[in-house]
Amino acid sequence: MKKTNFLVQAGMIGAVYVVLTILFAPYSYGPIQVRVSESLTVLPMFMPAAIPGLFVGCIIANIVGGNGLVDIVFGSMATLLAAYLTYKMPKKWLAPLPPVVVNGIVVGFILNYLYGAPLIITMGWVTLGQLIACYGIGYPLILTLEKYRDKIFPRS
Template structure:
């Protein structure tokens, strides 16, 4: 039963991430991006199933995004690393930080490589978009889910 719950949670999180990213495609891709779906990167604080869920959701979203294998592989691995680090954060207010830092660096490099955009400016824009998604949207989500975590995230 625990494995089934884990798989269902991971699948749901992945599907929601992919759908949200694609639904908001105009602001989900590019040098200046705010992936609304990145608000979900707080979910590893509640369930380890969010780690593979976010990873698979990001793979699907990046396939749709059209930036090719570099983004599909390295962008998705950045999300995997950020989700794992969020899971390990000792304090609630730190949970959204890994996606800001990891994606700012990795996606900044990816966009620099693909489009020859200025590296540090691109990193800063991506990190700013991540701050909006993870702290302005994700942190209130984390605080709101805190009340219901035992009912929602049983594993």
């Protein structure tokens, strides 16, 4: 039963990530982006199933995005690393930080490679977009989920 719950949670999170990324596609892809779905990268703070869910969701979203194998592999690996580091964060206000830093660096390099824009510029735009998604949307999500933690995430 625990394994089934884990898989269902991971699948649902991955699906929501994909839907949000595609729904907001004009803002999710390109050299300047605010990927609203990245707000979900705070979920590993509440459930470990979010780690593989975000990873698989990002793979699918990056396949749809059309930026090629570099983005699919390295962009998704960045999300996996950020999700794991979020899971390890000791304080809630730090939970959104790993996706901001990891994606700022990794996706900044990817966009520099794909679009030829200066590295510092691509890193800056990605970091800004991640700050908006992870702290602007993700942190209020943390506060809301924490308020209803016992109802949403019952202890087994």
